[in-house]
Amino acid sequence: MLVKRDTKALTNLYLIEIVKGLWITMKNMFFGKNVTIQYPEQRREYSDRYRGMHYIKATNGVENCTACMLCPTVCPAECIHIEAGERPDKEKYPVKFEIDVLRCCFCGMCEEACPKDAIKLSSIYEMSTEKREVYDKDFLLEQRGHK
Amino acid sequence: MDTVGLAILGGQIALIVVMLLQVVPLMVWVERRGSAWLQNRSGPNRMGPFGLLQSLVDAVKMMTKEDRSMAHTNAFYYKLAPLISLVPAFMTFAVIPFASQITLDDGRVVQFQIADLNVGLLYILSIASLGVYGIIMGGWASNNKYSMLGSLRSTSQMISYELSMGLSIIGLIMCFSSIKLGDIARIQGETLLQLGPIAIPKWGIFVQPLGFIIFLTAAFAETNRLPFDLPEGESEIVAGYHLEYYSMMFGVFMMAEYINMTVASAFVSTLYFGGWQMLPGMHWALTHSGLDGMAFEWARVALEAVSFTLKVAFFMWFFVWVRWTIPRFRYDQLMDLGWKVMIPLSMANILITGVLIYYKVL
Numbered sequence: 001m002l003v004k005r006d007t008k009a010l011t012n013l014y015l016i017e018i019v020k021g022l023w024i025t026m027k028n029m030f031f032g033k034n035v036t037i038q039y040p041e042q043r044r045e046y047s048d049r050y051r052g053m054h055y056i057k058a059t060n061g062v063e064n065c066t067a068c069m070l071c072p073t074v075c076p077a078e079c080i081h082i083e084a085g086e087r088p089d090k091e092k093y094p095v096k097f098e099i100d101v102l103r104c105c106f107c108g109m110c111e112e113a114c115p116k117d118a119i120k121l122s123s124i125y126e127m128s129t130e131k132r133e134v135y136d137k138d139f140l141l142e143q144r145g146h147k
Numbered sequence: 148m149d150t151v152g153l154a155i156l157g158g159q160i161a162l163i164v165v166m167l168l169q170v171v172p173l174m175v176w177v178e179r180r181g182s183a184w185l186q187n188r189s190g191p192n193r194m195g196p197f198g199l200l201q202s203l204v205d206a207v208k209m210m211t212k213e214d215r216s217m218a219h220t221n222a223f224y225y226k227l228a229p230l231i232s233l234v235p236a237f238m239t240f241a242v243i244p245f246a247s248q249i250t251l252d253d254g255r256v257v258q259f260q261i262a263d264l265n266v267g268l269l270y271i272l273s274i275a276s277l278g279v280y281g282i283i284m285g286g287w288a289s290n291n292k293y294s295m296l297g298s299l300r301s302t303s304q305m306i307s308y309e310l311s312m313g314l315s316i317i318g319l320i321m322c323f324s325s326i327k328l329g330d331i332a333r334i335q336g337e338t339l340l341q342l343g344p345i346a347i348p349k350w351g352i353f354v355q356p357l358g359f360i361i362f363l364t365a366a367f368a369e370t371n372r373l374p375f376d377l378p379e380g381e382s383e384i385v386a387g388y389h390l391e392y393y394s395m396m397f398g399v400f401m402m403a404e405y406i407n408m409t410v411a412s413a414f415v416s417t418l419y420f421g422g423w424q425m426l427p428g429m430h431w432a433l434t435h436s437g438l439d440g441m442a443f444e445w446a447r448v449a450l451e452a453v454s455f456t457l458k459v460a461f462f463m464w465f466f467v468w469v470r471w472t473i474p475r476f477r478y479d480q481l482m483d484l485g486w487k488v489m490i491p492l493s494m495a496n497i498l499i500t501g502v503l504i505y506y507k508v509l
Binding site: 015 | 188472
């Protein structure tokens, strides 16, 4: 439906409004600061609490995880699969630790639930791959975060 | 015409065609970088210095794309359409003078215009409106409803704005008493007003300010540029008439658009900004340069060509500038503006011009 608007006749002439608009764009061209960044060279600063790619924290080369199953329990996307095993010193550890990252919603609940400070979300956000990836234990044990 | 004359003519034609072809990649770059600057971005800056080679890479991409033939299109008209919109764009430039004349040593007068037709203005108007056939054919042969809508829009828009374009020029013809573009450019060198040391030349914009605004607006509509790009209307009809086109056939439509822009800019500068008449200051520089004889004449021609190029370049930039400033009209607003505002205004312009000429003001 055509809505009649109560505009001034001078506005309806467009000319003055167009000149105003042209002045605004010209001002932006000469005095405006770029709002974009040159991505691969410059990067945006993200918060330390940014939830990016997962990793499992290790102490002296041994993972902190004790396969207590709290993270797969709390995970709303059900993307963590752990198979527990036993070390010779009777300590429990994850034989398999897989994260189906395609299902992960990066809520960070696993990080909150973990009593051993093992599973972590790093601040890495460039996660594109050429195939549908399931992060396995070797991959997750790379210490890629600072948390 | 003898052999030397033909050779000069051939050289000029080659120059014009090559220049027009070179304008396209340059304008694509200007459009992309310019839009980026106007919107506080950087634009393509990776290929070559300042991203200048970006258009070259785009062209290579377009030409190496697979040329599939689609079953639902009418193959003959589908392939003919881009050419039909491209060729008239080149043809119109034939009557536009890009410098005045020069008398060579052997008495030969060389015009810097391919053909000074005595119907120059009408020729441009008629050939420029041929370009719409390419759009109609493209839209129809694509056998797609969006394309069809785009070409229908284009047709009615062209018809509506051609009227006001033609009417706005009439005032100019009344002032200059000629429709030869060479004459029009020459007459604009005369002085209109002498304000102390500053002489205001008889440029079209000073004798026909209202006509200039109407003509410029109509030129935007005729070249299908924003704010009048309803035939494309990405947000409503996807891409309009060139929706089903790809690879170099789409590239040819793009070329036609940019060459049409060049021709429109050249047309506006010839009619309203003195064509090859030198910009302020150039005449002073020329007379104080100490050149004489043939060197002076050639310097004059070079300065005239530079002035013409600068004027055209300004209007090309203006096209880009307006495109990234003003949003698209709604279709009924477009028709309202065309029929209820522009045509009465251009009629009034004719009337005012007639009265002023009768009382010997112009």
